[in-house]
Amino acid sequence: MTELAGAARPTGLHAGPWLEFAVRRTGRLLVSVLVLVTASFAMIHLIPGDPVRAALGITASPELVEERTRALGLDQPLPVQFAGHLWGLLRGDLGTSTVSGLPVAQVIGDRLPATAGLGVAAFVLTMVVALPLGIAAAVATHGGRRRGGELAFAGVTGVLAAIPDFLIAVGLVFLFGVTFTVLPVAGLSGPESFALPVIALAVAPAAALARIVRVEGLRVLGQDYIRTARAKRLRPRLVHLRHALPNMLTAALTVGGLLLSGLIAGTVLVENIFAWPGLGTTIVASITQKDYPLVQGIVLVYGVAVLLVNLVVDVLLALFDPRSTIREG
Template sequence: MTAAATAPAESVRSANRPQSRWLGFTLRRGGRLLASLWVLITASFLMIHLIPGDPIRAAMGPTASAEIVESRREALGLNDPLLLQYWNYLQGLFTGDLGTSIGSQLPVIDTIAQRLPATASLAVLAFLVAILIAIPLGVAVAVATRRDRGRNLELGFTGSSVLMSSIPDFLLGVAGVWIFGVTLGWLPVAGRSGPESYIMPVLALSIGPAAVLARIVRVEMLGVLESDFVRTARAKRLPAWRIYLNHALPNAVTASLTLRGLLLSALVAGTVLVENVFAWPGLGSTIVQAIQTKDYPLVQGIVLVYGLGVLIINTVVDAILVTLDPRTTVAED
């Protein structure tokens, strides 16, 4: 076969190779997502059903007669074998039915739809605040401490960021309530009443993650500042602000993209404790109440929403990473 005949075949194979890699990557990620979702559904179902206690008695109170409690259990299918209850739960999920709350008698999906905006807005605002704090701080400290300069600043930054990231967010929330709510009276201590009510919960959620991300951004920025393309930009006598903003910062921020995805996932999960500190009317406070009253359907539905949110965030981050660096698909082959 001549070289002219083999050239088109090679070009076709090289054109199809990226498509096949993307297809393989998509199939792997989709399979992992479905498997993780099944594990999440099964674990949440077993977790709540294996907790000792009678949810019907907890919901109806000690004065309800045994006949009423038993009829209610029968109506909700709680007397069925556990495997049958699991099968019925899966069937409901496929049809979009998360069940009915034992306590409120309302559809679980309606309760979630009512409470989800409060939790989502809190997590997203905390994420944005953490990014707005961490990236400028990490970049500024990196510029000030590169090439072993500013040793005292580096030690102070590292120590303070480690300290702030080690304090649990609910303790920061309690401290904020005591200082700014009770002692100074500057901010509301509970509820979701207006823009000012977001300040303390958002700060309690964002300070720790911002400290972690700022350290990562500083380390990435230090590496980028010593790279060849930055040295080339300096050799061209470009202004310092242009070198930092147009050349160094995009590369340092891209390198920490995975951490930011994990950060958002952690903030979503962290809303559970913070919402209970500030009596925030979201999913976090609702799931704690549902666990206390053994409201099986409501707990399962909220756990599913939290877990699904984390899985989707991680999948989106993976897709963005592959878009920015297609070599990621090669590494998994």
């Protein structure tokens, strides 16, 4: 009984370590956001070309170009522009699109729900498929059993994890849009429109996470407290769910957070393949049109989303395993 009790991880967080962890993690987040803002501003302003001229066209008069440049504040020195950019961000102002003349925040607000829905759906599908599959593979192959099944699992998941999401997307378009024409392959016209882009985003991460969960599961199933639980003739389901699963979640959460960050970036290519009305298609069009304020705003949204995902993962890890608040830093 002592060994089983020792297997359970503490879930409570003492005020001291937790407060230090929260302060340290919040400070790191703020520094990362500042670096992201600075890098995105520098990247956009180092790109050669005149965004105003590109937006108005080559036939626009010099007077009109100068007037628009002055209205957007692009005639000011870079330090002044950067200070104004920071002040605007603090007020929730991401600037104005040089092409449409609309506030960047409005354009992003119109497109963000489609991208967020796609990313969340892909992440949920990834976890729903990968966790049970990895755990089942670990249980089935533990102790060197079913060697053939282990090789098949490793081979299939290894191949799927190595295929880029955009290549999977192209294959899905050909299969379901050209060969069988049973699912929509372009646009957002209803719930069925989510099927192919979500699958394209989830296949490789689900395969990679299932492999990691299996490896972690084999490690956990080999621990002494699991052997003790089995020796006490506890039901296998109870052993796997109550004693093994909580100890697998740390690795699954860590990798899941990294995969979600990858999903956020992967939406750019997948959205363009499926003509999805989200931020991914918008940023590609903005780069083509040299709409730099809009590009800068979308880059900030993507970057902040990744940073927030990492923060949430760190907090969840701290809740599941308070020792991570001490190990960190």
